[in-house]
Amino acid sequence: KSPATMYLAKGIKFSEADPEGTEKIDLVKVKFDDAVNMVMNSDITHGQSCVLILKASEFLRKQEG
Numbered sequence: 875k876s877p878a879t880m881y882l883a884k885g886i887k888f889s890e891a892d893p894e895g896t897e898k899i900d901l902v903k904v905k906f907d908d909a910v911n912m913v914m915n916s917d918i919t920h921g922q923s924c925v926l927i928l929k930a931s932e933f934l935r936k937q938e939g
Contacts, residue, residue: 880926882933906931 893899904912910931912918918927 878922880922880929882926882930906934 888901888903891899891901909918909927913924913927918924
């Protein structure tokens with residue numbers, strides 16, 4: 875079991891990152907629909923990221939419909 879907490883934020887503004895000394899974070903901005911396609915095409919393969927993107931996609935689809 876590998877518990878993780880995931881959040882969906884809408885209408886946010888990006889600011890300067892303040893990573894801890896051991897963190898290496900590369901910020902890549904893509905449109906959400908493109909991110910979903912990247913998961914489906916195996917361009918994004920990090921498991922937790924894939925789960926979050928697909929769950930958010932389904933949540934948003936239900937909100938629209």
